[in-house]
Amino acid sequence: MLELAILGLLQEAPMHGYELRKELATKLGTIRAAISYGTLYPTLKRLHAAGWISEQATETDIVPPMTSKRGRIVYKITAEGKERFADLLAQAGPETYDDAGFGVHFTFFSRTDRATRLRILEGRRRRIEERREGLRDMLSRAGDRLDAYTLELQRHGLDACEREVRWLEELITNERSGRTPSSAADPAVAPPEDPAPHQDRP
Amino acid sequence: MLELAILGLLQEAPMHGYELRKELATKLGTIRAAISYGTLYPTLKRLHAAGWISEQATETDIVPPMTSKRGRIVYKITAEGKERFADLLAQAGPETYDDAGFGVHFTFFSRTDRATRLRILEGRRRRIEERREGLRDMLSRAGDRLDAYTLELQRHGLDACEREVRWLEELITNERSGRTPSSAADPAVAPPEDPAPHQDRP
């Protein structure tokens, strides 16, 4: 998952580790707190070894105001890396639908096609619906066996599920009718598209 | 965190691994999907090695209808384990306030005192408020730099934060005025209590 996030960010601009972490923190602010260096640096090495990103050690900085001699390593995505990114973004496994995976995919939605967006949105909805049904079953079957606090926690979780499903429904409807969330979209891959032959709604 | 959950469940009844996993899945349904065996069994060994739980291999089952000869290992909490549980439950580190940690602590709230409950509730609130402020800052400062999907995700996250804070506020208010969530509580440790000399509210 982190692999997808790194590739996605490097798609926008070359960066070094520290920068990447900050950028990751703002773009994925909702999803995860902040990526750990203990994960980031080994992952960067792995991606480099796989040929998806290129390393470039810089002695002096490019930016005029800074004349540092500190050694940084700037990473840049390669052609193979872009392919890999597209593959990861479009392919959907079970881990695509849990919180972290879905968040990362969603963040880069403007870089994929509508069919993929719909597939992932619907997969996520199914996942949350399953969790919701599980909670409803539990509350109706074993509800009186649980103490007040546990019960309250489950109710709160159930509420969050219902809210999430409504949010997803709305996104799916918008997607089907060719609208992007707030009506302003990054035109990366998306615009000329009209795949579905018949729609459920007029 | 898993350690706390296991100790908490074994506090209610002796169990073997498989059973523990199922029980864990229902009690912590909101928090985590289901605990992995790859985590559960090594953890049980660790807890046993530390002397917090006792192992008891059973050849024949106790329950009359079943006459299985399959070998199970039933775990039972020890006196030291109960101490450990109380310590873990009452002590609050940073990891107590993230989703998983808070969920587990909350699940066993009826087994601790009101002061601890308030401390954890307030810590969690602070954590969510920080995330909320971070999201607000990002949306107001770098909002126009982000694409529509990322923006929508952050807005959804912000909404969830606000909702969570309101939920916590309510719980804190109830706690301060001596009420439990749905007015019915498990009387484990809680009842005879009135520590705070002066309250903020009448």
Next chain:
DNA sequence: GTGACGATGTATCGGGCCGATACATCGCGG
């Protein structure tokens, strides 16, 4: 009856990710 199948059970292994830690340089303010 017998054979397939799903639930019940215990266990290991590789890998992803985290938190703590170490080390070094830069710019700023006291």
Next chain:
DNA sequence: CCGCGATGTATCGGCCCGATACATCGTCAC
């Protein structure tokens, strides 16, 4: 001129997951 916080790269132990293996039990179909 000295400390301190931001910048930067890197490693290590540890938690937890998913995949996998192996074995027994009850049940239902054939």
